[in-house]
Amino acid sequence: MSSQTPIDRLVAGFRGFHALYYEQRPERIRDLVEVGQKPKILMIACSDSRVDPAIVTNAEPGELFIVRNVANLVPPYMPDGNYHSTSAALEFAVRDLKVEHIVVLGHSRCGGIRAFMDASSGRSSEREFIGPWVSICHCAGGKTDSDEVERGAIKGSINNLMTFPWVRERVEAGTLSLHGWWFKIETGNLWELDEETGEYEQRV
């Protein structure tokens, strides 16, 4: 045990996963292999290690198609042939898997949002990628409270989702719903964006 590395722990965890999902209760995975995945929800979440979507929602394999990037951002629609990680996953989830819900899951104490705020306030950064990436949430700029910027960035991502024609079309047809959630990590509460009012309401 003394020489156990973080990688050893992961592999041990994988053995536990195998014991549970392949040996003890193989029904779920067997279906997911034979039939293929049929997730009803795309979740766009932050890479932050404290805000894992499967952990915070106690999801089972097959339930959530998940994109994770810094600050759970969605860029605007730009079909220019370049590499667009988030847009590609969005496209696959909406057009191929035909998910019925997209949840943008943001959270407090977000390091990516902090980087954006630092950059906005003129604090220099030596980083090459994080600055341009988090500039996506410029619509949330001008605020000085990080909770507010995080919540504003979620709204911005939802607005950007609507710039994708095949998202807008499905939302307007009523076959796709968009949800903005903000998880306050200090207290464990979940807040939900009310699309009508633009305000966040506490859900848990």
Add this chain to the structure above:
Amino acid sequence: MSSQTPIDRLVAGFRGFHALYYEQRPERIRDLVEVGQKPKILMIACSDSRVDPAIVTNAEPGELFIVRNVANLVPPYMPDGNYHSTSAALEFAVRDLKVEHIVVLGHSRCGGIRAFMDASSGRSSEREFIGPWVSICHCAGGKTDSDEVERGAIKGSINNLMTFPWVRERVEAGTLSLHGWWFKIETGNLWELDEETGEYEQRV
């Protein structure tokens, strides 16, 4: 219960998460809030709902910083000021969080790899983003067995990781290790890339 939606289930799962991590055993989250996250591992995984990194490794909050995109791809180093979701997360994990390991976790039956193979073989696609995105794995092209392409794509991502100067530097200094894992979803086995031989060895 009769009108329970997939979103209701997620919210119920969140209540369970709250009960466990905030009420019953609050120590872990309390530390993660007060001290901040200190993950030792960056995992680059697929968006596929059947291959959730936290589920397949039984991770706890705080253990894994995670990027998820279609086909768990890493693009090459391109500091051009555009939006680079994966590169931004990589940068944040390596330069700010100082992770010690990067695991590229691929898997069998990957829909993104299937899209790449279809495009490579001339089958047309009406998709705008998925095609350019999965073209990153061109280095795995020419193969006709999807398992082989998936395994080749993991190698390609590891090669691309090494094009980032601040990754290469740390790998060469011995402070960062790169791991290629391939999860065979049909059987629940985990295969690991041996960097010396370029072959995959079964680990679980």
Add this chain to the structure above:
Amino acid sequence: MSSQTPIDRLVAGFRGFHALYYEQRPERIRDLVEVGQKPKILMIACSDSRVDPAIVTNAEPGELFIVRNVANLVPPYMPDGNYHSTSAALEFAVRDLKVEHIVVLGHSRCGGIRAFMDASSGRSSEREFIGPWVSICHCAGGKTDSDEVERGAIKGSINNLMTFPWVRERVEAGTLSLHGWWFKIETGNLWELDEETGEYEQRV
């Protein structure tokens, strides 16, 4: 998978337990082996497969010392040298392990209580042991509503606990607390006996 028996499933579950508690996170068990068990709570619960104390309270190894018998009954103090399963466990928990709490966990739809009610109303039974055993709850007799009998039986068990001199002594000294809980399995609610009023209050 086709020939998987219930016993195979248990053994697979044990492998998952081993992976989690011995390989991935060995700290807890290591302490419990080296230091020995130090549970603070004795739980007296029913054998019913739907009301497992560790499952319904999400307990970890080492937290609960547990007696399980039909209808979660405690017989009165009878130090006659015969085999007394429940009294022996009670004695070990209180005098050797020095638990600080005893929880009697009853539940609705209890088959043992049903057997008692049937016997009380004169319906014959061919059983040799279940009848005498559930007659312990005679103090709850006279009622015709099973929820009431179950709740009354919990009170009876707590009264019987107080007939053990080394329980009474500790309760009066304030080093041991007795709790009566009733779990309504149809709704998932937990009710707690208020010792002052003798009434049950909903806790969850």
Add this chain to the structure above:
Amino acid sequence: MSSQTPIDRLVAGFRGFHALYYEQRPERIRDLVEVGQKPKILMIACSDSRVDPAIVTNAEPGELFIVRNVANLVPPYMPDGNYHSTSAALEFAVRDLKVEHIVVLGHSRCGGIRAFMDASSGRSSEREFIGPWVSICHCAGGKTDSDEVERGAIKGSINNLMTFPWVRERVEAGTLSLHGWWFKIETGNLWELDEETGEYEQRV
């Protein structure tokens, strides 16, 4: 959080159980309420907090009907009208629930077995109940190694099970199987009694 008691933790755990089994995935409990319990396995296990049957086998509600007493003992058949906790549960499981398997789950470092060995070697005890109770395993006496005594006590319990006529009858008819398991807590290994040879074989 600062004033959180062990009881508070249990109640919080119960809330998590409610969130999971009543709100997020209500199907299992709903069936268990509507149809009633149908466990296929009776497990006779020790009260020891480190050896919880549901935890060590990762059981779900409804899978295991469980008796827990000190040292997982089964007394011999004695239909004398007295209170027989273990025999009553055995009777209910076998004759009413019609379980197909009985597992006697023993373990190393058992405090009850230690008490028996101390008493056997003449060390006096001031205890009223634990001594008579653990004297059930006299058939395992004469040994000086606690692992051997524990393993012998499991055999003794299985022999005692066969003294119950309605157990013997079902075993001989092939509708009920008896299993002796010994869990070595220091290493996490599971050993199974081979009824043919009388020896224990490592299973996990």
